Amino acid sequence: MSRNIALIDVNNFYVSCERVFNPKLAGKPVVVLSNNDGCAVARSNEAKLHIPMGAPWFKFQQMANEQQIVALSSNYALYADMSNRVMRILNQFSPDQEVYSIDECFLDLTGFQHLDLLQYGQQIRHRVAKWTGLPVSVGIGASKTLAKLANHCAKKRSEFDGVCDFNQLSPSQLNRLLAELDVGEVWGVGRKLTLKLKAQGIQSVLDLKQANADTLRRQYSVVMEKTVRELNGISCLELEYAISDKKQILSSRSFGIPVTDMNSLVESISLYTSRAAVKLRRQHSVARMIQVYIRCSPFCSGEAFYGNSLMVALPMASDDTRVLVKHALSALKKMYRPGFNYAKAGIMLTELQPKSGQQQDLFALNQEPKSENLMTVMDVINNTMGRDTLQLANQGFKRPWKMKQEHKSPSYTTKWGEVLTVS
Amino acid sequence: MTTRSNTHGGRRVGAGRKKGSVIKEPTTVMRIPESQKPVITDFLAAYRCRQSTPLQGQTMVFERPLVAPAKRSWPLFSSKVAAGFPSPADEHVEKRLDANEFLIDDEEATFFVTIQGYSMSESGLLPGDKAVVDRSKNASIGDIVLAVVDGEFTIKLLAKTKQGGPRLLPSNQSGEYKPIEIKDGMQFEIWGVVTGSFRRFK
Numbered sequence: 001m002s003r004n005i006a007l008i009d010v011n012n013f014y015v016s017c018e019r020v021f022n023p024k025l026a027g028k029p030v031v032v033l034s035n036n037d038g039c040a041v042a043r044s045n046e047a048k049l050h051i052p053m054g055a056p057w058f059k060f061q062q063m064a065n066e067q068q069i070v071a072l073s074s075n076y077a078l079y080a081d082m083s084n085r086v087m088r089i090l091n092q093f094s095p096d097q098e099v100y101s102i103d104e105c106f107l108d109l110t111g112f113q114h115l116d117l118l119q120y121g122q123q124i125r126h127r128v129a130k131w132t133g134l135p136v137s138v139g140i141g142a143s144k145t146l147a148k149l150a151n152h153c154a155k156k157r158s159e160f161d162g163v164c165d166f167n168q169l170s171p172s173q174l175n176r177l178l179a180e181l182d183v184g185e186v187w188g189v190g191r192k193l194t195l196k197l198k199a200q201g202i203q204s205v206l207d208l209k210q211a212n213a214d215t216l217r218r219q220y221s222v223v224m225e226k227t228v229r230e231l232n233g234i235s236c237l238e239l240e241y242a243i244s245d246k247k248q249i250l251s252s253r254s255f256g257i258p259v260t261d262m263n264s265l266v267e268s269i270s271l272y273t274s275r276a277a278v279k280l281r282r283q284h285s286v287a288r289m290i291q292v293y294i295r296c297s298p299f300c301s302g303e304a305f306y307g308n309s310l311m312v313a314l315p316m317a318s319d320d321t322r323v324l325v326k327h328a329l330s331a332l333k334k335m336y337r338p339g340f341n342y343a344k345a346g347i348m349l350t351e352l353q354p355k356s357g358q359q360q361d362l363f364a365l366n367q368e369p370k371s372e373n374l375m376t377v378m379d380v381i382n383n384t385m386g387r388d389t390l391q392l393a394n395q396g397f398k399r400p401w402k403m404k405q406e407h408k409s410p411s412y413t414t415k416w417g418e419v420l421t422v423s
Numbered sequence: 424m425t426t427r428s429n430t431h432g433g434r435r436v437g438a439g440r441k442k443g444s445v446i447k448e449p450t451t452v453m454r455i456p457e458s459q460k461p462v463i464t465d466f467l468a469a470y471r472c473r474q475s476t477p478l479q480g481q482t483m484v485f486e487r488p489l490v491a492p493a494k495r496s497w498p499l500f501s502s503k504v505a506a507g508f509p510s511p512a513d514e515h516v517e518k519r520l521d522a523n524e525f526l527i528d529d530e531e532a533t534f535f536v537t538i539q540g541y542s543m544s545e546s547g548l549l550p551g552d553k554a555v556v557d558r559s560k561n562a563s564i565g566d567i568v569l570a571v572v573d574g575e576f577t578i579k580l581l582a583k584t585k586q587g588g589p590r591l592l593p594s595n596q597s598g599e600y601k602p603i604e605i606k607d608g609m610q611f612e613i614w615g616v617v618t619g620s621f622r623r624f625k
Binding site: 023024026085088089130131132133412413416419420421422423 | 529530531532534535536537538539540542553554558559569571574575576577578610612614
C-alpha cells in the first residue's frame with residue numbers, strides 16, 4: 001500500500017504575513033528584506049518579475065522605487081507567531097506532523113484513504129486561510145520527495161487550484177508531469193548536483209526517476225540513491241516528529257553603521273553570545289567550542305578589507321552566559337585590528353553535548369551549581385518580563401551599531417502597544 | 424514657715440522629647456481636628472518606620488522571581504505515606520478562573536485590536552478598549568465585525584441593505600458616524616468577528 005504524505009507550505013510566507021495586517025499591500029509588489037535590510041528574502045508574485053531571490057538591496061533600491069515596489073524589514077516576531085498558529089491548525093488535520101521549517105510541514109495522511117484527499121487538501125487550505133489569512137499550497141505524494149514536487153506543482157500550476165495529489169494521477173500522467181520539471185526542482189538536488197546530473201544527460205525529474213539507483217549511489221552517495229527510490233514511490237525518509245537538537249548555534253548580524261571601535265564590537269559580541277546561550281540552555285545542551293568572527297563589508301570597494309575568525313576551546317563545556325562571553329571576548333581581543341570599518345560580527349557555539357551526563361574534569365573547576373541557578377533565574381525573568389530585562393552590562397544599552405530595520409511593521413500579535421488600532 | 428511648693432520651674436515629668444523617638448530633627452506642636460487624629464497617627468507611624476530603617480529615604484522591596492515549577496511525575500509507590508487527616512477540600516480542587524478561557528474560543532484564530540473613536544460606543548466599545556477578534560467564526564447579520572473596506576480596517580455592526588448587499592452600521596446615535604454602504608467596485612472583506620472586549624482602569 002503506498003503512503004500518502006502531504007507537504008503544506010505558506011505561499012510567499014513573510015509577504016503574506018505582512019498583507020494580513022496591511023490589506024493595502026494586496027496586489028502590490030512587496031519584498032521583505034533580510035536583517036539589516038540587506039537582501040530580498042521574500043517576494044510577492046508581483047515583485048518576482050523584477051527582483052531575484054536574495055538580491056542585495058542596495059543594487060535594486062532605485063529600480064524598486066521606480067517600480068513602486070514596497071520594501072519591508074523582516075519582522076520575525078510576527079512571522080514566528082503566525083507560523084506557530086499555522087502549524088497548530090495543520091496539526092488538527094493529522095496527528096503525524098513534522099514541522100520542517102518556519103513555513104512548511106509534512107503531514108502523514110496514510111490511513112486517510114477513505115477520504116477524498118483533494119477535497120481534504122482544499123479543507124486544509126480553506127481553514128488556514130480563514131483562521132489566519134495566509135494562503136497555503138498542498139502537495140501529496142507517496143514519499144516526502146514526491147510530496148515536495150507535488151507541492152511545487154500545486155503552487156506553480158493554476159489548474160491544480162492549490163492542491164496536487166500525485167497519488168490520484170495515473171502512472172503515465174505522473175511521468176508526463178515529471179518530464180516537464182527540471183531536475184533542479186528535486187528536494188536535496190542543489191545547484192552543483194544539478195550541473196553534474198545534467199552533464200550526464202539527466203535533465204528532467206523523470207530522467208532522474210528512471211536512472212539506475214545503484215549506479216547513482218556509486219557515483220554520488222546513498223542520499224542520491226534514496227532520492228531516486230523516493231521518486232519511484234518507495235518512501236525511504238520517515239517523518240521526524242521530534243525537533244532534533246541543534247548541532248551548532250549561530251548568532252550574527254550586520255551592523256547598522258560601520259563600526260570601528262573595540263567597545264562596540266565588545267557589546268555586539270556579548271549580545272550575540274548571550275542570545276546563543278539562551279538557545280543553548282533551551283535545548284539543555286552545553287558548548288565546548290565557540291567561534292568568533294568579525295569582518296568588513298565586501299561591497300565597499302576602495303576601503304581596506306579585513307576579516308578574521310577564531311575558535312576557542314572552553315576548558316570545560318558550559319551553558320553559562322558569563323563564561324561563554326568571557327571566552328568570546330578573549331578571541332575578539334586577539335583578532336581586533338584598529339583602523340577598519342567593521343560591517344558584521346558573529347559567534348557560533350559548536351561541539352554541543354547534552355547537559356546531563358557530561359564528563360567532569362578531575363583537575364579543572366567544574367561548573368558550579370550556583371551558575372545553573374543564576375542562569376535559570378535569568379531565563380525565567382527574561383521569559384516573563386521581556387528579553388534583556390536582566391543582561392550583562394557589556395551587551396550595551398544604547399547599541400548605536402544595532403542593525404537597521406527602517407521599514408519594520410509593528411509587532412501586531414506580540415506587543416500590546418503595537419496591535420492594530422481600528423475605528 | 425511656709426514650705427515653698429516645688430511645682431514651679433525645673434524639670435517636669437513627661438516633658439521634652441520622648442525616649443526612643445527616632446525623629447532626628449526639631450519638632451513642632453500643631454492643633455489638628457480630632458477626626459483626623461488616626462490619619463496623623465498612621466502618618467507618623469509610617470514616618471518612624473522609614474526613619475528607623477538603615478536605608479535613608481525610600482525603603483526598597485525586593486521580590487524574588489518564582490521559578491516556574493517543572494512538571495513532575497510521581498512514583499506510583501512511594502515509601503512515605505502521608506498519614507494526616509485528609510483535607511475535606513481535596514475532592515473539590517478546581518482549576519482557577521482564567522480570563523483567556525472566558526475571552527478566547529480558538530487561540531490560533533484570535534487576534535486583538537485597540538479601539539479608536541466612539542463609533543461603537545453604544546455596543547460598549549470605547550477608545551482604548553482591546554477588542555477580541557476571532558477569524559474562525561462566520562459572521563451573521565447583527566454581529567460586530569472587523570471589516571476591510573478599500574484597504575482600511577473598520578469595526579462596525581454587520582447589516583444588510585434592502586437589495587441584500589452588505590452594510591456596516593456604527594453603534595452611536597449621535598449622528599456623527601454614517602453607515603457605510605458597500606457598492607459595486609468597492610473592495611470589501613470581513614477580516615474577523617468581534618467576540619468580546621476588555622479594558623483596564625488602573
